[in-house]
Amino acid sequence: MKKNMDMSRRGFLKMAAMTGTAMCIEPALNKVTAAEKALNGQRQATNNIPAGMAAVRTQRTLGSGKAAFTVSAMGYGCMGLNHNRSQHPSEDKEIALVHEAVERGVTLFDTAESYGYHVNEKLVGKALKGHTGHVFVSSKFGHKFVNGVQVKTEEDSTPANIRRVCENSLHNLGVETLGIFYQHRIDPNTPIEVVAETCGELIKEGKILHWGMCEVNADTIRRAHKICPVTAIQSEYHLMHRTVETNSVLAACEELGIGFVPYSPLNRGFLGGLINEYTRFDTTNDNRHTLPRFQPEAIRANTRIVEVLNAFGRTRGITPAQVALAWLINKRPYIVPIPGTTKLSHLEENLRACDITFTAEEMDELEKAVTAIPVVGSRYDKLQESKIQK
Numbered sequence: 001m002k003k004n005m006d007m008s009r010r011g012f013l014k015m016a017a018m019t020g021t022a023m024c025i026e027p028a029l030n031k032v033t034a035a036e037k038a039l040n041g042q043r044q045a046t047n048n049i050p051a052g053m054a055a056v057r058t059q060r061t062l063g064s065g066k067a068a069f070t071v072s073a074m075g076y077g078c079m080g081l082n083h084n085r086s087q088h089p090s091e092d093k094e095i096a097l098v099h100e101a102v103e104r105g106v107t108l109f110d111t112a113e114s115y116g117y118h119v120n121e122k123l124v125g126k127a128l129k130g131h132t133g134h135v136f137v138s139s140k141f142g143h144k145f146v147n148g149v150q151v152k153t154e155e156d157s158t159p160a161n162i163r164r165v166c167e168n169s170l171h172n173l174g175v176e177t178l179g180i181f182y183q184h185r186i187d188p189n190t191p192i193e194v195v196a197e198t199c200g201e202l203i204k205e206g207k208i209l210h211w212g213m214c215e216v217n218a219d220t221i222r223r224a225h226k227i228c229p230v231t232a233i234q235s236e237y238h239l240m241h242r243t244v245e246t247n248s249v250l251a252a253c254e255e256l257g258i259g260f261v262p263y264s265p266l267n268r269g270f271l272g273g274l275i276n277e278y279t280r281f282d283t284t285n286d287n288r289h290t291l292p293r294f295q296p297e298a299i300r301a302n303t304r305i306v307e308v309l310n311a312f313g314r315t316r317g318i319t320p321a322q323v324a325l326a327w328l329i330n331k332r333p334y335i336v337p338i339p340g341t342t343k344l345s346h347l348e349e350n351l352r353a354c355d356i357t358f359t360a361e362e363m364d365e366l367e368k369a370v371t372a373i374p375v376v377g378s379r380y381d382k383l384q385e386s387k388i389q390k
Contacts, residue, residue: 054348055104057355060336062180062210062259063231069180069210069259071136073329073354075108076101077263077340078124083115085269086282088342091123098127100344102135104351110234110263110338111173112140112184113165117148121172129174136179140214141165143184152383157187159198166207181208182234185387186216192224200228212261217389218248221258230258232336237262238271239324239370240305241379247390253334265328265337267379268294272321272346273306275299290381298377308369318356321346323366325353330363 049055058073079085081094088094098109111124121139128135142165144156169178181202183195192213199211210231213224224230233253237244237260244250244260253260266272268288277296281289288294293302309320318326321339328337339350358366378385 049103049105053104054351055354056351057105059107060259060333062261062334062336063229064257065229067210067229067231067258069136069231071108071179071336072106073336074106074325074351075110075261075336075338076106077338078109078111078120079115080340080342081123082119084285084287085340085342086286091126094123094342095127097342097344097347098124099131101347102128102131104347106351107135108179108336108338109135109137110139110261111137112182113145113169114140114143114150114184117145117150118168118172121169125173125175132175136209137173137175138180138182138212139165139169139173139178140182140184141169142187155185155187155189155387157183157190157195159194162195162198163202166202170207177206178208180210180212180232182212182214182232183216184214186213186220186389192216192220193227196224196227196230203228212259214263215388216249218252220389221249221252221256225256225258230256232259232261234261234263236264236379237328237335238265238267239309239327239366240267240271240302240375250332254332259334259336260332262328262335262337265339266321266324270294270299270302271306271309271324273310273319276303291377291379292381293375293377293379295377301376302373304373305370305375308366308373312366312369318353319349321349322353322356325350326356326358327363327366329354329356330358 056072056074059070060073062069111120141162142155142157144151144154202208212232214234235244277300309323313323341347
């Protein structure tokens, strides 16, 4: 009997994929209730933030309908706590910084299996222990690992691997449910419909609340959304990389009611104004030294863009980093950037960008000034760039 039921269900899922019927089923009732309690707890915590403290006091909704997910207007990218950003503080200090982010109203924390292969997830799990009643953690699947080592030329979004990564992430983070579970990079050997179907099953099982994809094109977004409504797309987006405006990705998100989460919203720290051609990156734990855009000659040329941000911000009493983040926040109401940092001063600086409003004229002025300066150097090397859908 069970076999027949399983076969019938698989047949239904195939039919749903073929006809474009959304098959994403509501999460288990107890999981929805837990999420609602978390959100109510966040609203109460936000109201208790002292006046004058650098904090995020507003919320935004990623996705729509059943896929809607309300979070703080700015999240926290956790990768740099241990991975690809040179030297970092002790674990105790990093945990204290994450606690500061929680107390200052941040409710969305972003990690991934691949950030040191489980290392970042476990660190974030320690940092958020006792706080998961009012914050959400998102993680990612899709990279292929063999014995803990990433196979950089391949991706793996087979249903078996998606489920394996999900279970590992839940265990590492010490949570019952992931806020958003993203496909880290597209797997050319696994149809996106199969990925969406698998994530829909995980939602039904209460293991994830929502799902999303990273660095995909508009066609993939539409195909996936037909099977299970997508909550958020995560792609690189900042004043030096605006491809999502011209490749229809941002337009597709707006049309379909999907949220957008820009990663590296400060161009890997560059737009903060503290990197110059003499900066030396830790070659053992910082990928920037391998990126064309972070070679000395490219940094020298691109510093002109930081100077534009500095000039724009100086007359308004804000820093280049705040200009860059506020530009994103003012760009669309469904955008939630996730800057990362290991310093309290930078966390405070970032969060204050949530309070900055630009007029349409100011946005236009800033964009025209930046666009007039050609960006030198690619953001990724050829292998990494090949994994980005065009």
